[in-house]
Amino acid sequence: MTGYPEGMLTDRNPLPEGLPARLRDQLAFVLEVDRLKTVLRQSPLAAADRRENDAEHSWHLALMVLVLAEHADEPIDVGHTVRLVVVHDLVEIYAGDTPLFGAGGGHGKHERERAAAERLFGLLPGDQARQLRGLWDEFEARETPEARFAKAVDGLQPMLLNWLAEGGTWRTPGVTGDVVRARKAVVGEGSAALWAAARALIDEGERRGWMPPG
């Protein structure tokens, strides 16, 4: 269980009392989510020698949705899909990132993230708490075309970073080509074209010895 930080970032220096209460709560939330910039993922950046954080990753997905939307298997509302990816990792502020390749990484993940969602979205005015929670639930459920495409892009992005790193997290002990194919099948639920590209990356990674075949 990831320990929750005590209090909010704005406790250090509360926003001016004179602000309207609703706006003050919104701005305190906006500052609280600055923490997403400190949640590290396993993925190595392509442009620098360090790991990626969740805020950078979320921005990257938003940009990918704009550029790759034409490859969605079903028609999607691009603006709505961008909203989904902007909020999709927010709960990791309190729940932490769960690596895709790692022993027992997923254990208790859903409970941890649901508790984190209660706490984080609960900082917002009620109507907005429900709205953002709704976006996160939609993303996780993969029942709308927008959520399926958002998940596809979320699955593809770290594969592109692995490609430039000549393996990256694919070199995790125990990971084989088939393990990657199985865990990344989510890409194919949103886009046949992106899934074909993803499989080409995996196939070639196997050939180059970045992970064992099969």
Next chain:
Amino acid sequence: MTGYPEGMLTDRNPLPEGLPARLRDQLAFVLEVDRLKTVLRQSPLAAADRRENDAEHSWHLALMVLVLAEHADEPIDVGHTVRLVVVHDLVEIYAGDTPLFGAGGGHGKHERERAAAERLFGLLPGDQARQLRGLWDEFEARETPEARFAKAVDGLQPMLLNWLAEGGTWRTPGVTGDVVRARKAVVGEGSAALWAAARALIDEGERRGWMPPG
């Protein structure tokens, strides 16, 4: 003049030849913009002891648009506004960040950024190059309600970070309360409510001695 990097990130490890040409260009662009995560801004993070980068900043603006859209003075298309902030700093990949408070920082900025836009967006298929260039031009021109609100949020975000840093870039030599008010007037062009909040932060920052009054 910021020196351009030689070639693209994918030159290091070209994407598989078998991919359809259009998708291959799109994915190479998606990898190239990883560089945005290495463009440092002046703003200090609220959640960690380091400066913010452009990718983190762009994500933060997207989230702010979702939470603060009700404060726009004119009706806005939220999805379109999020698109604007996702692409608004892309040209800094090649042009670099230009600090708001700094001697001669803005000199040659527009020429530098236009040249960077030609190079960066030119990596995309023609129709998409025009589309993303259009979003950037729209943001810069501030002629649509969406662009005015995006600019307002872009002006407000570093002020919130400065608030938690007890001054941040407001402590730059030569910067006074009135200098900040003048440079941040753009917030008021998109939202009277956010501009009132911004002025409350500046007023209180002056009172606390983070920058000289007047």
